[in-house]
Amino acid sequence: MPPLLLFLSLLSLLLPHASSLDYCVADLSLPPTPSGFPCKSPSKLTSDDFYFTGLGVAGNTSNIIKAAVTPAFSPQFPAVNGLGLSLARLDVLPGGVIPLHTHPAGNEALVMIQGTLCAGFVDTANNVFLQTLKKGDVMVFPQGLLHFQINSGGIPALAFVTFSSPTPGLQITSIALFGSNFPSKLIEGTTFLSDAEVKRLKGILGGSG
Template structure:
């Protein structure tokens, strides 16, 4: 019979205990959220359902100003992603649908076209535009922190999935930042060279003030 040293058995016990704590950090939505993300759920309360998300199988509502429906699977919706550094979303584009110019400060975005035609592009720090019409099965990488967009480039609905190298990539839409805020109209005009009347029209449309 093989006899293991006490130190070896202790090491195995310690390693097993340590791994059970460090394997994952399922988001606890009932606890305070800090700068590093959600607090970890108590291991005894974790179930397999924390690691499964079914929301991406249903088309999102595209009845909005941009004719695009977004279904995220970020840590806020999918607790098992917390701390793992990746996430997904589904984007449904009606005919004419546009995901307006926006930026993800916390992640790069890899898109996969599943149905239809998507025109996608981004602008680099030297103001060079990278633009491509994508068809079913095509993928495109949109680097972290750069302005980018997607739009339906065909005459039928389109669908894409996007993967991010963060469980919470964050998003800031340029049109929302300018026209759904209290950023003074005159300052927007001076800093963007946009026409004041057009700015007021867009603020009225999107709910901005001043």
């Protein structure tokens, strides 16, 4: 076989597999691995696999925190699997709060769309960084650091956030302490809160122990 034809034949064998290196749309029918979900076969993908409409509708804010987070992580938007990014929508009513929490696997950037949020984070040297965010403002929250957002205005606040991971993770401090079965005596000993206060908070957030 002439060298050119041999080269073209080999190239034709490689081309069907080339697109699989461009992306890894999550196959949610398979369990996730430490590096993300297994990839859906490229031959089964359509443009709909790279399209998500879930952030166009406000989340349900009729809850104790008067706020909602609508995620577009790998489980909701499989196309971000393996891309090193994801998104979410924040809806916060006046007086509402996204409580102190961390994202252990990703940095966060927040873009204000409507309303006002008081936002901030605490670094590992216990320095506190606070800012009042209005429409068009952006704030970043480094990976793993405690941070929060509170609606400090008179109208519902809307913000979109992006993360440097398709699965940034989430741990809300108050839920971890008072919404779990963490023994009350250990919480009292590690936080210096009274037994009555720990029981009150567990009663509000549904914890036991």
